[in-house]
Amino acid sequence: MLKVSNVKVSLKQARKEPAKILASYLNVREKSLSQVTLLKRSIDARKGKVHYICTYAFSYPDEEELMQKQKQVSVYQPYHYPIPKPINKTTIVVGSGPAGLFCTWLLAKSGSPVILLERGSCVEKRIQAVDTFFETGLLNERSNVQFGEGGAGTFSDGKLTTGIKDPRVTQVLKTFVEYGAPEDILYEAKPHIGTDYLRKLLINMRYDLLAMGAIIRFESQVTDVLIENGRVQGVEINHQEKLLADAVVLAIGHSARDTFEMLYQRKVPMEAKPFAVGVRIEHPQTQINTVQYGEHASQLKPASYKLSYHAADGRGVYTFCMCPGGQVVAAASEKERLVTNGMSEYARAKANANSAVLVNVGTADFGSDHPLAGMYYQRELEGRAFRLGQGHYHAPVSLLQDYMKHQLSSGLGKIEPSYQPGWQFANLHQLFSEAMNDDLKAGLAYFGTRLKGFDRPDAILTGVESRSSSPVRLVRDGTLSSAIAGLYPCGEGAGYAGGIMSAAVDGLKVAEIILGGSK
Structure with missing residues (x-):
């Protein structure tokens, strides 16, 4: 097969079949092309001339001749992910986020015995617990936005963008599609599933894992790891049951604080890791669409943005986890502690755009x-943040203009906060140090020069965004193992990933090691 990149496609052309577009670009007969596949599509909105930049794979009768005539055409080798042979050893995977699920998937796919333990509920029960929390402020500490089937990503935008270049990314995307994700994630430059599709996907994946022989246990919190003579022997569940295994994978996520404390007591090597904190900002999504795409906005999906600023004191300030057409969600997992996150469905059809602004x-x-x-x-x-919101998991909120002036807001402008179960005006300066507030304000002002209207006076700021990544790194060696033999830290919570895709890839890597491969 062949591949051609950087094909400029107008919005009007994009409505045509890929074969027609490619035949016109290569100046060949459409019938001479076969197996035409759109591999990648991104939007180029620079200078107001909005169009797509596409990469296609295809077959052609005389490929050598075409490559000689068209220098932009090259050989394309489709990626095939090899499934290792099974081992007769039992692995316990702790945590059913992307890392834990894909580690379990590969172990089960190979035919090896694997047990997946999740402290929270299955996604059906988890949705009920989260809906109750959003409506009433009654928090279930075991099953919430952070804990339960699918991990924290289940109540997010389902973004699948990643900076890693690992070929396993292709397999992860294909697997998502097999379980019900939209096919456009295979080629969109900024793919996302949306929390609605992600929930259905998780159920399909669970049924398939069970069919392949995996054992899955929900509401099964690992309360201890069993270690003897420097080697892991298994785990304790819910302070009661002991479960033995040859290997234990710690895919615990970034919010399993009691588990981090238990592992520290068990002398599992770990270290503090830098991360970022800040607030969520909300704008009208129509504003972001118009600024990014101009007159073409109605023809395109809701727009996003990504901004960064280097503060005078050396700190980075940046937007993170931008959710077009979504909402700010209550992401608490502990009593009387409040944290926010962003979430959107596949259509991204809600009124507000939101993003974290972090330092x-x-x-x-x-x-x-x-x-x-x-x-x-x-x-x-x-x-x-909980105290500033005056309890009941009501979030502290400020208009941007008032945060910049270090004062309390007295009324809303044209934007309504989307956070549930409620909110309260507060002086967000009380959350952070003076230096951090100065950096955040400088960043917000700078972002207004990069994206028109970003610093509009009535933009909504909601606190606090504190779980952008894990605050801990569980140390592992070149074999991806902890110093405790058979114990494998994995994914975002262990400090080796950031987001759904890199966590899923890390889960595959750890499973490969357990199955006798190399990273």
């Missing part, structure tokens, strides 16, 4: 170099 933090902010200092810092911030 980097490290040991100097934590006040300690203790391995769990960052986690304790998160707890402190979230407790402060």
Whole structure:
């Protein structure tokens, strides 16, 4: 097969079949092309001339001749992910987020015995618990936006963008499509599933894992790891049952704080990791669409943005997890601690765009170099946010103009906060240090020069965004194992991924190692 990249396609042309577009571009007969596949599509909106940039794969009768005539055409080799042979050893995977699910998937696909343990509920029960929380403020600490089938990503935008270049990304995307994700994630430059599709996908994946022989247990929190003579022997579940295994994969996610504390007590090597904290900002999605796409906005999917700023004191300030047409959600997992996140469905059809605006933090902010200092810092911030919102998991909110002036807001402009179960005007300066507030304000002002209207006075700021990534790294060696033999830290919670895709890929890598491969 062959491949051609950087094909400019107008919005009008994009309505045609890929074979017609490609035949015109290559100046060949359409009938001479076969197996035409759109591999990648991105939007180029620079200078107001909006169009797509596409990459296609295809077959052609005389491929050597075409490559000589068309220098932009090259050989294309489709990626095929090899499934390793089974092993007769039992693996326990702790956590059913992307890392845990894909680790379990490969172990089960190979025919090897695997047990998946999840502290939260299956997605059907989890949705009920989260809906109750959003409506009433009654938090279920075991099953919530952070914990349960699918991990924290189940209540997010389902973004599948990643900076890693690992070929396993292709397999992850294909697997998502097999379980019900929209096929456009295979070629969109900024793919996303949406929380609605993601929930259905998880159920389909669960049934397939069970059919392949995996054992899946929900509401089964790992309360201890069993270690003997420097090697893992298994785990304790819910302070009661002991389950033995040859290997244990810790795909625990970034919010399993009690598990981090237990692992620290068990002397599992770990270290504090820098991360970022801040607030969520909301604008009208129509505003973002118009600024990004101009007169073409109605012909395109809701627009996104990504902005960054280097503050004078060296900190980075940046937007993160931007959710077009979504909502700000209550993402708490502990009593009297409040944290936000962003979520949107596949259509991204809600009124507001939202994104985190974050500033980097490290040991100097934590006040300690203790391995769990960052986690304790998160707890402190979230407790402060809970109190600023005056309880009931109501979030502290400020208009951007008032945050910039260090004052309390007295009324809304044209934008309504989307956060549930409620919100309260508060002075968000009370969340952060003076230096962090200065950096956030400088970043917000700068972003207004990069994206028109970003710094509009009535933009909504909601606090606090504190779980952008794990505050802890569980140390592992070149074989992806902890110093404790048979114990494999994995995914975002272990500090080796950031987002759905890189976590899923890390899960595959760990499974490959367990099955006798190399990373």
